[in-house]
Amino acid sequence: MSRVLFRGLILFLALAGLLIAWLRHADTGMPFLPGKQAQVWILEARIDFVADGPVMLSLNIPEQPPGFRIISEQTASPGYGFSIVEEDGRRRGEWTISEASGPQTLYYNVHMVADRDAVGGEEVPLIRRAPAVLWKEPELTAARQLLAAARARASTPESLAREIIRELTSTDPSQNAALLLASHQRTDLIERLLHDTGIPARISMGLLLKDARRNQSLTPIIEIFTGKRWVAFDPATGRQGMPDNMLLWNRGDQFLTDLVGGYDTQVSFSMIRRAMPMVNLSSAAHEGGRFRLLSIHTLPIEQQSVFKLLLLVPIAALVTVFMRVLVGLHTSGTFMPILIALAFLQTTLLPGLTTFIAIVAIGLLLRSYLSRLNLLLVARIATIIVIVVFLMGALSLIGYQLGFNTGMTVAFFPIIIIAWTIERMSILWEEEGPREVLIQGGGSLAVAVLAFVLIDNSLVGHLSFNFPELNLVVIAIIMAIGKYTGYRLLELRRFRAMEERSP
Amino acid sequence: MMGWMRPSRLRELGVVGMNRRNIEFISRYNDRRLYPLVDDKLRTKMLAHEHQLATPTLRLVIRQQHEIRRIAEKLEGLQGFAVKPAHGSGGRGILVVTGRRGERFVRSSGREMDLDDLSRHLSNIIAGLFSLGGTPDTVIIEDLIQIDPRFAEYSYQGIPDIRIIVFRGYPVMAMMRLATQVSDGKANLHQGAIGVGLDIGSGRAIHAVHFGRRVHVHPDTDAVLSGIQTPDWQTLLTLAARCHEVVGLGYIGADIVIDRDRGPLLLELNARPGLSIQVANGCGLLPRLRQVEALANGASAGERVAWSMQAFGEAGLAETGAGSPPAQGTGVPAA
Missing domain, CATH: 3.30.1490 (Dna Ligase; domain 1)
Structure with a gap:
C-alpha cells in the first residue's frame, strides 16, 4: 500500500472516531469529562423459571431504600403483562401471562442514584412487638446464658444486638454459641435471640453494589427497631448501620419471588455503574435518538458489564505496542501483560502484584523439578496448570485465614496464561539464565502495571465506555506505530559502544 | 548522556534499529515461505550440498x-x-x-x-x-572441525565463527565471534563472546567489543585482537554470497567456520540476523544496505563479492569517503 494511502487511512480512522464522539456528545449531552455527573447504578434482576400453564410471578422490588433515589424502572419480558402493586405497604412487581411453558426469563431493571440525604421510607415497624420465642432444652439454657452474658455488657438495644452478633461470629465461639449454631442458621438465630430479649428484629435483604458484576445474589441484613427507627447490622461482622455500597432490596421476612404456574425460580442480579450527566437523569431511561442503535447502553446490563471490561482492552494493547516498539522492553508472551492488567482491575494493584509474583515464583520452583522428569510439552504444561490451580486455592485459603479478602480474588488471574508464563520463564532460565528471566518478567510486569494505571483511570474508563468510537483513534495510533522504523529507546543504550570508534 | 546515545547521532552513524530491520529489510526481502529452509539445519545442509557449497x-x-x-x-x-x-x-x-x-x-x-x-x-x-x-x-x-592453527590463540574453547550479513547476495558486513570463559564456549555476544569486526575488503580485524565495550586483547588468552587476519577471505565471502541463490532470502546472516584442512565451511543460515554486528564493527549498516538497494539484479556471486570488497573495504571507503569511519580511525591499535 502506498504511503499516501496508508496515511490517508490513518487520518480517516482518527477523524471518524473523533467526529462520531463529538456527534454523540452533541446529541446525547454525554460530557467528555467524568466530572459533572451523577454516578448512576443500573441494577438488573434476572428471574429464570420454568413455566407451566398460566403464570403469575411477583418479585419484591426496592422502595425508597435509604441512601439511594430511584430514577426509573423498566422491565423486559416479552408477552407478559406487568404492573407494580402495593401489598401490605410493600412494592412488588407482578408479571402475568395467560399461557406459557418451558424456560422463561424476565428482567427487572432499575436506575438508582446514590443520595446520602435520601432517608428510607417506612419508619414504622409492621411488627410493634417482638413475637414470643420458644426454645427446646438444652437450647433454652444455652440461649439464656448467652443472652445473660450479652446483656451484662450492653446498655442499649443497639449494643445488645452487637454483643449477640459478636458472640455468634467469634472465631472461637463459646459452648453456648456453638450449641445454638449447630441447629440454626446464624442470621435466623440472631433474629430469634433478639426477639427473645423483646427487641423487634427482622431479616432484610441487601444488594452489595460493585461495578460490572454479574450473577450476584442478595445478602441478609439484620434490622432492629429501637423505638424510633430501624437500625441495620451486618450479621457477619456486627457492624452497625447500612454500608454505603449496600442497597436495601427488600424489608422483612418476605419471599423475594412468588410464583404460581411454574417452578425452579432463580433470581440473579447484575449491576453496572455509569456516569450520567445531571441534566439527563430524568430521561436516563431513553437515550438520544440517533445514537440509540449505536449505543452499548441499550444492551442488557449483564452484557454491558462484559463490554465495560472489553472496551479497556484496546488501551492496554496500545500500551503494549508502545512499550515494545518504541521503548524496546522485552515481555514474555506478547499480550500477556494485557490479561494481567485486567486481572489487576479485580484484585487491585499491590495484592495482585504480590500474589502474581508469588504464584509464578512457586510455580517456577516446582517446574524445575518437572523438567527433570523429561515429560512431553503438552503433559508438562497441563501439569503446571493443575499446580497453578492448587496454588491459587492455597493462596485464597491462606488469605482468608489471615483475614485478607484479597486472597479470594486470586481466582481472577487467567490460569492458562500463568501456566504458560511459568513454562516460558523456566525455559528461559535454563537457556539464558536468571538474568534474562528477570529482564523479561520485569518487562512484562512493568507493561502490565502501566496498562493497569491507565485503564484504572476514571477518565479512560469513562471515555472508553461512553464513547466506544474513540477506539478508532486507538487503532489509528497503533497502525501508525506499526510503521515506525526509528530507534527504540533502549537501543540508544544498546548501541552506546558505537561512539567509541568514531572520533 | 553517559551510556546513552542521541538518536540523531545514531542516525548519523547509520545504525539500523530493530524496527527498521523488521519493516524495511526482513519483511520486505525475506519471503516467509522460505524460512523453513534456514530454520532446519539439515535442509540447509542438503540444499548447500546440491549447490556444491562446502559444509562440515x-x-x-x-x-x-x-x-x-x-x-x-x-x-x-x-x-x-x-x-x-x-x-x-x-x-x-x-x-x-x-x-x-x-x-x-x-x-x-x-x-x-x-x-x-x-x-x-x-x-x-x-x-x-x-x-x-x-x-x-x-x-x-x-x-569435527579442525581449528586453524592461526586462530588457536584467539579463542577460549570452541572454534571462532564468522558471521556475514548478506543482502541481496552482496556481503555487507562481517564479524568474527570468539568464545570466552564467561560465554562458556558459546558464540553469542550477549552471553559474553567477543565480537570482532572484520574489514570486508581484506578480512582483517578493525574493531572489537566485549559486553558492549571496546577491547583490544582477548580477556582469557591475552592475544592481541588486531592481529586477526582471516585466511581465504575472498573464498569465504563468495561462499556467503552464494547462499543468497541457494535459499532465495534477501537478508540473511551466514555463519561460516574455517577448517584447517577444508577451508571455509558453511555452518548455518539465519533469516533474522541480529544487529550487534554493527557494534562489533563500530559502524552502521544502513549506508551499505542503501547502496546495495540501488544496485541492479543479475550480477554473479563473484562479481558481487568483488563489488563489495571494493565498496565496503576499508581502502575503498577511505577512497570514496563513503561510510562514516575515516581512514585514520581504523584498525585496532597495536598494543
Whole structure:
C-alpha cells in the first residue's frame, strides 16, 4: 500500500472516531469529562423459571431504600403483562401471562442514584412487638446464658444486638454459641435471640453494589427497631448501620419471588455503574435518538458489564505496542501483560502484584523439578496448570485465614496464561539464565502495571465506555506505530559502544 | 548522556534499529515461505550440498528414539564429532566430542561422558528439548572441525565463527565471534563472546567489543585482537554470497567456520540476523544496505563479492569517503 494511502487511512480512522464522539456528545449531552455527573447504578434482576400453564410471578422490588433515589424502572419480558402493586405497604412487581411453558426469563431493571440525604421510607415497624420465642432444652439454657452474658455488657438495644452478633461470629465461639449454631442458621438465630430479649428484629435483604458484576445474589441484613427507627447490622461482622455500597432490596421476612404456574425460580442480579450527566437523569431511561442503535447502553446490563471490561482492552494493547516498539522492553508472551492488567482491575494493584509474583515464583520452583522428569510439552504444561490451580486455592485459603479478602480474588488471574508464563520463564532460565528471566518478567510486569494505571483511570474508563468510537483513534495510533522504523529507546543504550570508534 | 546515545547521532552513524530491520529489510526481502529452509539445519545442509557449497561432512542423522540403541556401532571409527539439533538456535544442544578415552568420550570442555550420557543427550534432542516450542527434532552428527592453527590463540574453547550479513547476495558486513570463559564456549555476544569486526575488503580485524565495550586483547588468552587476519577471505565471502541463490532470502546472516584442512565451511543460515554486528564493527549498516538497494539484479556471486570488497573495504571507503569511519580511525591499535 502506498504511503499516501496508508496515511490517508490513518487520518480517516482518527477523524471518524473523533467526529462520531463529538456527534454523540452533541446529541446525547454525554460530557467528555467524568466530572459533572451523577454516578448512576443500573441494577438488573434476572428471574429464570420454568413455566407451566398460566403464570403469575411477583418479585419484591426496592422502595425508597435509604441512601439511594430511584430514577426509573423498566422491565423486559416479552408477552407478559406487568404492573407494580402495593401489598401490605410493600412494592412488588407482578408479571402475568395467560399461557406459557418451558424456560422463561424476565428482567427487572432499575436506575438508582446514590443520595446520602435520601432517608428510607417506612419508619414504622409492621411488627410493634417482638413475637414470643420458644426454645427446646438444652437450647433454652444455652440461649439464656448467652443472652445473660450479652446483656451484662450492653446498655442499649443497639449494643445488645452487637454483643449477640459478636458472640455468634467469634472465631472461637463459646459452648453456648456453638450449641445454638449447630441447629440454626446464624442470621435466623440472631433474629430469634433478639426477639427473645423483646427487641423487634427482622431479616432484610441487601444488594452489595460493585461495578460490572454479574450473577450476584442478595445478602441478609439484620434490622432492629429501637423505638424510633430501624437500625441495620451486618450479621457477619456486627457492624452497625447500612454500608454505603449496600442497597436495601427488600424489608422483612418476605419471599423475594412468588410464583404460581411454574417452578425452579432463580433470581440473579447484575449491576453496572455509569456516569450520567445531571441534566439527563430524568430521561436516563431513553437515550438520544440517533445514537440509540449505536449505543452499548441499550444492551442488557449483564452484557454491558462484559463490554465495560472489553472496551479497556484496546488501551492496554496500545500500551503494549508502545512499550515494545518504541521503548524496546522485552515481555514474555506478547499480550500477556494485557490479561494481567485486567486481572489487576479485580484484585487491585499491590495484592495482585504480590500474589502474581508469588504464584509464578512457586510455580517456577516446582517446574524445575518437572523438567527433570523429561515429560512431553503438552503433559508438562497441563501439569503446571493443575499446580497453578492448587496454588491459587492455597493462596485464597491462606488469605482468608489471615483475614485478607484479597486472597479470594486470586481466582481472577487467567490460569492458562500463568501456566504458560511459568513454562516460558523456566525455559528461559535454563537457556539464558536468571538474568534474562528477570529482564523479561520485569518487562512484562512493568507493561502490565502501566496498562493497569491507565485503564484504572476514571477518565479512560469513562471515555472508553461512553464513547466506544474513540477506539478508532486507538487503532489509528497503533497502525501508525506499526510503521515506525526509528530507534527504540533502549537501543540508544544498546548501541552506546558505537561512539567509541568514531572520533 | 553517559551510556546513552542521541538518536540523531545514531542516525548519523547509520545504525539500523530493530524496527527498521523488521519493516524495511526482513519483511520486505525475506519471503516467509522460505524460512523453513534456514530454520532446519539439515535442509540447509542438503540444499548447500546440491549447490556444491562446502559444509562440515555429515556423518549421521537420527530421527527416531529407537535408533539411539545402536548408536555405539554407528559411531565406531569416529574419533571426534559434533552433535547438533536440526532446529536448535543460539548454540543450544550442541555437543562437541574431541576424542575418546577407552569407552568414554572426551568433550571440548575436557569433561568426559559415557555412552549413557550421550544417549540421553540424543534422546533429549529428539524429544524437542532444544527446539523452539518443544516440537520433535532431528539429530545431526557431523565431522569435527579442525581449528586453524592461526586462530588457536584467539579463542577460549570452541572454534571462532564468522558471521556475514548478506543482502541481496552482496556481503555487507562481517564479524568474527570468539568464545570466552564467561560465554562458556558459546558464540553469542550477549552471553559474553567477543565480537570482532572484520574489514570486508581484506578480512582483517578493525574493531572489537566485549559486553558492549571496546577491547583490544582477548580477556582469557591475552592475544592481541588486531592481529586477526582471516585466511581465504575472498573464498569465504563468495561462499556467503552464494547462499543468497541457494535459499532465495534477501537478508540473511551466514555463519561460516574455517577448517584447517577444508577451508571455509558453511555452518548455518539465519533469516533474522541480529544487529550487534554493527557494534562489533563500530559502524552502521544502513549506508551499505542503501547502496546495495540501488544496485541492479543479475550480477554473479563473484562479481558481487568483488563489488563489495571494493565498496565496503576499508581502502575503498577511505577512497570514496563513503561510510562514516575515516581512514585514520581504523584498525585496532597495536598494543
